[in-house]
Amino acid sequence: GAVVSQHPSWVICKSGTSVKIECRSLDFQATTMFWYRQFPKQSLMLMATSNEGSKATYEQGVEKDKFLINHASLTLSTLTVTSAHPEDSSFYICSADGPRSSYNEQFFGPGTRLTVL
Amino acid sequence: SQQGEEDPQALSIQEGENATMNCSYKTSINNLQWYRQNSGRGLVHLILIRSNEREKHSGRLRVTLDTSKKSSSLLITASRAADTASYFCATASSGGSNYKLTFGKGTLLTVNP
Numbered sequence: 001g002a003v004v005s006q007h008p009s010w011v012i013c014k015s016g017t018s019v020k021i022e023c024r025s026l027d028f029q030a031t032t033m034f035w036y037r038q039f040p041k042q043s044l045m046l047m048a049t050s051n052e053g054s055k056a057t058y059e060q061g062v063e064k065d066k067f068l069i070n071h072a073s074l075t076l077s078t079l080t081v082t083s084a085h086p087e088d089s090s091f092y093i094c095s096a097d098g099p100r101s102s103y104n105e106q107f108f109g110p111g112t113r114l115t116v117l
Numbered sequence: 118s119q120q121g122e123e124d125p126q127a128l129s130i131q132e133g134e135n136a137t138m139n140c141s142y143k144t145s146i147n148n149l150q151w152y153r154q155n156s157g158r159g160l161v162h163l164i165l166i167r168s169n170e171r172e173k174h175s176g177r178l179r180v181t182l183d184t185s186k187k188s189s190s191l192l193i194t195a196s197r198a199a200d201t202a203s204y205f206c207a208t209a210s211s212g213g214s215n216y217k218l219t220f221g222k223g224t225l226l227t228v229n230p
Contacts, residue, residue, distance in 0.1 A: 004159075006159075034217075034218075036220075042222070043205060043220045043221060043222045043223055044160070044205070044220045045220075046217065046218070046219070046220075049217065091157070093159055093160065095160075095218075105150070105162055105165055106162070106218060107162070108152075108159045108160040108161070108162075109159050110158060110159040111157070111158065111159045113157070
C-alpha cells in the first residue's frame with residue numbers, strides 16, 4: 001500500500017518549452033503532496049507543498065510562475081515547468097503525505113528526470 | 118541553516134561488515150527519518166524515530182537519536198552488496214507544519230562483494 005507514481009519517468013525537451021509532470025497516489029488519498037528537486041549527487045531540496053484544493057506554498061527562492069503546481073484532486077498533483085531552460089534540468093521527485101496510520105511519513109514517487117536541451 | 122548533515126559523505130565497506138552513518142541537525146525536531154535512494158531512483162522510507170525515542174530497530178537497521186546532541190545514527194549490520202545506495206536523513210521540525218521534511222546531503226554507501 002501507499003504507492004506513489006510519477007509520469008513521465010524521463011523527458012527531454014527543447015529550451016523554451018513547458019513540461020508537465022504528474023504525481024499520483026495510487027491506493028490512498030493524499031491531502032498534501034510535496035515537490036522536490038535533486039541535482040546530481042546532491043540532496044533533495046523541497047520546492048513546494050501542495051494541498052488539495054488550495055494554492056501551493058513555495059519555498060524561498062522557488063519561482064511560482066516558473067514552477068506551476070496544481071493539486072486538483074486527492075490523488076493527483078501536477079508540476080509544470082514553464083519555459084524550461086537547461087539549468088532546469090534535474091531530477092524532480094514528488095511525495096505524498098501517507099495514510100493516517102503513517103503519521104509524518106511521506107511516500108515518494110520514483111522521480112522524473114528532466115533534460116532541457 | 119542546513120538541517121540533516123550526514124557524515125561521512127561516502128563510505129565503502131566489504132560485504133558482511135557493519136556500516137554506520139551519522140546525521141546532525143540544528144533545530145528542534147518532531148521526528149527524524151532515514152531514507153534510501155538507489156542511483157537515479159526515488160526514495161524508500163527506512164525508519165522513523167520520534168523525538169521522545171532514543172533507539173529503534175528494524176531488521177538489520179538500528180537507529181539512535183540523541184536530541185541533546187542533535188544527532189542520529191543509522192547502523193546497517195551484516196551489510197550486503199544490495200545495500201549499496203545513498204542514505205539520507207530527514208528532519209520533520211517541531212511547530213508549524215510537521216510534515217515538511219528537510220533532507221541532509223546524504224551518505225553514499227558502497228558495499229563491495
